[in-house]
Amino acid sequence: MSMITVKDMCLWYGDHQALHHINIEIPEKSITAFIGPSGCGKSTFLKTLNRMNDLIPGVKITGDIRYEGTDIFSREVDVNNLRKKIGMVFQKPNPFPMSIYDNIAYGPRTHGITNKVQLDEIVESALRGAAIWDEVKDRLKKNALGMSGGQQQRLCIARALAVQPKILLMDEPTSALDPISTSRIEELVMELKEKYTIVMVTHNMQQAVRVSDYTAFFLLGELVEFGKTDDSFSQPQDKRTEDYITGRFG
Amino acid sequence: MRNRFDEQLFELNREIIEMGAMCEEAIASAAKALTNGDVALADKVKANSGVIDQMEREIESRCMKLLLHQQPVARDLRLISAALKMITDMERIGDQAEDIAEIVAFLNGHTMEGMELIEEMARETIAMVTGSVDAFVKKDVELAQEIIDRDDIVDDYFSKVKCGIIAMIAEHAADGEFALDLLMIAKYFERIGDHATNIAEWVIYSVTGVHKEA
Numbered sequence: 001m002s003m004i005t006v007k008d009m010c011l012w013y014g015d016h017q018a019l020h021h022i023n024i025e026i027p028e029k030s031i032t033a034f035i036g037p038s039g040c041g042k043s044t045f046l047k048t049l050n051r052m053n054d055l056i057p058g059v060k061i062t063g064d065i066r067y068e069g070t071d072i073f074s075r076e077v078d079v080n081n082l083r084k085k086i087g088m089v090f091q092k093p094n095p096f097p098m099s100i101y102d103n104i105a106y107g108p109r110t111h112g113i114t115n116k117v118q119l120d121e122i123v124e125s126a127l128r129g130a131a132i133w134d135e136v137k138d139r140l141k142k143n144a145l146g147m148s149g150g151q152q153q154r155l156c157i158a159r160a161l162a163v164q165p166k167i168l169l170m171d172e173p174t175s176a177l178d179p180i181s182t183s184r185i186e187e188l189v190m191e192l193k194e195k196y197t198i199v200m201v202t203h204n205m206q207q208a209v210r211v212s213d214y215t216a217f218f219l220l221g222e223l224v225e226f227g228k229t230d231d232s233f234s235q236p237q238d239k240r241t242e243d244y245i246t247g248r249f250g
Numbered sequence: 251m252r253n254r255f256d257e258q259l260f261e262l263n264r265e266i267i268e269m270g271a272m273c274e275e276a277i278a279s280a281a282k283a284l285t286n287g288d289v290a291l292a293d294k295v296k297a298n299s300g301v302i303d304q305m306e307r308e309i310e311s312r313c314m315k316l317l318l319h320q321q322p323v324a325r326d327l328r329l330i331s332a333a334l335k336m337i338t339d340m341e342r343i344g345d346q347a348e349d350i351a352e353i354v355a356f357l358n359g360h361t362m363e364g365m366e367l368i369e370e371m372a373r374e375t376i377a378m379v380t381g382s383v384d385a386f387v388k389k390d391v392e393l394a395q396e397i398i399d400r401d402d403i404v405d406d407y408f409s410k411v412k413c414g415i416i417a418m419i420a421e422h423a424a425d426g427e428f429a430l431d432l433l434m435i436a437k438y439f440e441r442i443g444d445h446a447t448n449i450a451e452w453v454i455y456s457v458t459g460v461h462k463e464a
Contacts, residue, residue: 206321233323235459245323247252 003028003167003197004049009063011044011053018044020221022063026214028166031189031198033208033229036218037244042201045218046169049199050086051079068166084111087160091172093152095144095159100127100136103144103155107163122162130158131188150181154188161196168192170200174207186211205245209233217241255320259329262312266333266340269305270383270449273340276302276347277379277442281372283354284435285365295351302344306337325456332456336386339445339452343379346438346445353431360428367414368436371407375439378404378446385453394450398462404443411436 002025011019019041026032034042047053048061051072065072072082084107096103104123113119123140127133132154136147144155153173160168170189174182189198189211202208208215209229216226217238225232225241236242243249276295283292313334316322322330378397385394415429415436422429455461 205323209323234327236324242324246326247255 007064030213033212040218087165101140126162280350292351292354299348332452382449397450408440
């Protein structure tokens with residue numbers, strides 16, 4: 001079943017059209033990787049899925065994006081609620097300058113949860129979910145900025161999990177991390193897909209092969225090819241995909 | 251963009267073609283030695299078998315390095331994985347040519363009726379090996395399919411040779427041992443045809459991404 005259905009979606013930054021007629025169905029409880037050269041529109045598209053682009057002046061979007069059947073641009077949709085369901089993890093870990101505990105509790109608190117016992121439970125389960133509980137359980141009151149880059153990124157994933165999302169959008173989540181932290185995040189992401197739908201932008205082709213179930217290849221604002229990762233990387237259907245993934249351009 | 255990688259793939263291609271040519275030569279020589287009872291030529295085939303084995307090791311190691319260094323995908327991945335599989339079949343072809351040559355040396359010029367059929371079978375098998383290597387060189391899916399289809403002809407020859415040998419034993423029981431040697435030779439040719447078929451299947455995979463057995 002598809003979690004997000006996009007039909008004939010176009011996006012402009014002012015006069016510049018950044019995305020052209022995108023059609024895609026993102027399957028639930030699986031990992032979809034977006035690949036493509038810089039400036040191809042993959043991050044723009046990712047950010048559109050939880051309306052992060054609303055914040056950029058001059059953006060115009062046409063077409064249809066549905067999350068679990070609901071038009072995400074309809075008036076009834078509360079953007080905060082949408083972003084609660086569709087969380088985001090960025091390239092550079094961005095913990096808030098506060099304690100590890102408060103970082104995780106921040107989201108649930110803004111959604112009105114104040115009960116200490118309940119918050120404790122949420123914090124522990126989110127940190128466990130992000131495979132970092134054992135490393136931080138004895139220093140929950142310490143400042144999150146004192147953690148390593150890899151730990152910070154897992155903290156950010158835990159923070160996204162704390163509000164019980166359905167989908168996690170990840171924009172190059174490991175590009176600022178060393179190989180060991182990278183493989184921990186990759187392992188984590190593969191565990192998370194049992195409960196969550198994950199969409200990940202990556203410049204690391206091997207990461208897309210290792211981790212994702214489906215791959216979407218973007219080029220010059222177009223979605224050139226979308227299919228099972230194993231197929232896309234062993235017998236791509238479009239010559240442009242073949243040329244890009246084999247390093248013949250890009 | 252990727253000159254070095256392309257050069258390495260070109261080299262891999264060249265080495266496979268070279269190994270294929272050596273296999274063709276090995277079985278052509280083995281067949282010729284059989285026809286002419288040429289023991290000296292048979293000895294030469296035996297000596298060359300080690301070179302083919304060596305070639306297999308070299309190509310294998312090149313493929314491993316390419317997998318490690320380039321982490322190939324798409325048609326690059328298919329070429330390299332097909333190469334790894336094909337060289338195993340080529341090495342077996344070399345071994346079987348050697349096996350045939352060994353029997354020829356043992357026969358020591360002894361010939362008898364029924365040999366013509368094996369000679370025809372040998373010609374058909376050599377054509378299959380040549381064709382499968384050609385299909386690889388030209389990345390020619392149609393030619394590869396033709397080779398796969400021709401395996402039935404070689405299989406038919408084997409059945410005919412077998413019937414002939416049964417008759418031969420019935421008529422000249424004293425030549426029984428010789429007849430069994432001939433049967434072995436026919437079986438080796440039949441196996442070579444199977445290996446040529448495997449090569450052709452990998453050629454198709456490397457071009458299309460689809461393997462018949464999958």
